[in-house]
Amino acid sequence: MLKPLTIGSLSLQHNVVLAPLAGITNLPFRLICRQAGASLAYTEMVSVNGLVREGIKTLALLKSSLGDRPLGIQLFGDKPDDLAEAARMIEGYGDLLDINMGCPVRKVVGTGAGSALLQEPLKIAAILRAVRAATTLPLTIKIRSGWHCGDNVFREVGRIAESEGCDAITLHPRSRSLMFSGQADWIQLKEMKEALSIPVLGSGDLFTPEDCLRMLRETGCDGIMIARGALGNPWIFRQVRELQASGSYTPATTAERADTILEHLNLFIAERGEAIAVREIKKHIGWYAKGFVGASEIRRAANSAVSVQDIQKLTEKIRSAPDNAGHIPDDHAK
Numbered sequence: 443m444l445k446p447l448t449i450g451s452l453s454l455q456h457n458v459v460l461a462p463l464a465g466i467t468n469l470p471f472r473l474i475c476r477q478a479g480a481s482l483a484y485t486e487m488v489s490v491n492g493l494v495r496e497g498i499k500t501l502a503l504l505k506s507s508l509g510d511r512p513l514g515i516q517l518f519g520d521k522p523d524d525l526a527e528a529a530r531m532i533e534g535y536g537d538l539l540d541i542n543m544g545c546p547v548r549k550v551v552g553t554g555a556g557s558a559l560l561q562e563p564l565k566i567a568a569i570l571r572a573v574r575a576a577t578t579l580p581l582t583i584k585i586r587s588g589w590h591c592g593d594n595v596f597r598e599v600g601r602i603a604e605s606e607g608c609d610a611i612t613l614h615p616r617s618r619s620l621m622f623s624g625q626a627d628w629i630q631l632k633e634m635k636e637a638l639s640i641p642v643l644g645s646g647d648l649f650t651p652e653d654c655l656r657m658l659r660e661t662g663c664d665g666i667m668i669a670r671g672a673l674g675n676p677w678i679f680r681q682v683r684e685l686q687a688s689g690s691y692t693p694a695t696t697a698e699r700a701d702t703i704l705e706h707l708n709l710f711i712a713e714r715g716e717a718i719a720v721r722e723i724k725k726h727i728g729w730y731a732k733g734f735v736g737a738s739e740i741r742r743a744a745n746s747a748v749s750v751q752d753i754q755k756l757t758e759k760i761r762s763a764p765d766n767a768g769h770i771p772d773d774h775a776k
């Protein structure tokens with residue numbers, strides 16, 4: 443089930459990738475997930491308005507490094523000409539261009555972008571035609587199944603994507619109206635895969651290595667995108683490969699957790715300086731502590747941390763805690 447994946451001119455070692463996550467998939471987190479085995483990572487979604495109107499300032503959001511490849515750049519916007527101009531601007535910054543057509547949040551749909559586009563298939567076609575003509579990068583879109591439950595425009599959008607020259611499509615099979623409630627409907631992934639000849643990637647409710655292999659097996663989709671399941675749990679990328687190879691996987695040890703938090707902290711420091719690094723890593727420690735014996739005490743200590751030394755002391759506490767039965771997500775961060 444895990445196998446190499448080709449998206450246009452981009453060849454990936456395997457088909458388990460890190461999803462775009464606004465506010466989360468910045469350079470430090472991408473590097474942490476790549477080390478654990480993600481074959482592709484995406485930037486946070488970047489505003490086309492920002493790129494076209496503010497230029498260099500917004501391009502700073504695309505900061506990457508040599509170890510951060512291959513990199514997908516995700517844009518959101520709703521005007522074909524602006525999207526095409528943005529596509530030209532980002533050409534040298536990444537290896538693939540994805541257009542967000544699934545984001546459900548009011549701030550984005552209120553501008554006509556994200557999942558609001560699912561109500562306007564003709565506009566989707568115009569966007570893809572303009573962008574396809576503007577870039578030679580592999581071009582993909584990421585969608586939800588529709589705006590309302592049951593409208594299921596994903597099939598129509600999939601056909602448009604294929605005929606307008608998209609190289610792959612990712613489906614998160616929930617409607618916009620569901621936001622993150624209920625369960626993702628994986629049957630829609632199977633339908634999408636059967637209807638298209640371009641690669642289909644699946645997203646939705648991948649919280650364990652078992653979920654990942656089950657999605658690949660049950661839907662036949664070409665690849666999967668791990669999102670909330672990677673928060674505080676980058677090891678899921680190595681575990682899914684272990685599970686396929688040997689039928690089992692090693693849980694993350696407390697030493698591995700402590701080392702990863704320190705490494706993540708240091709990547710933030712290098713990127714943004716100590717003050718912002720402490721603020722950012724505190725959010726991630728909340729996730730790294732999920733399913734961990736003493737999680738609430740760790741979260742409390744993280745919340746009151748004010749310095750790099752406080753975080754370092756906290757990781758030593760984690761390191762010396764007994765290993766428990768691995769990472770058992772106790773809730774799903776939204």
Ligand SMILES: Cc1cc2nc3c(=O)[nH]c(=O)nc-3n(C[C@H](O)[C@H](O)[C@H](O)COP(=O)(O)O)c2cc1C
Pocket residue numbers: 461462463464465466486487516542544545584614645646647648649667668669670671775776
């Ligand atoms: C905090 C958060 C931020 C997200 N940001 C983005 C984003 O910027 N672009 C995007 O296409 N999807 C975004 N998503 C959706 C995820 O990529 C993914 O499709 C969704 O969470 C379903 O997968 P999961 O159930 O495995 O988490 C976001 C989801 C969450 C929870």
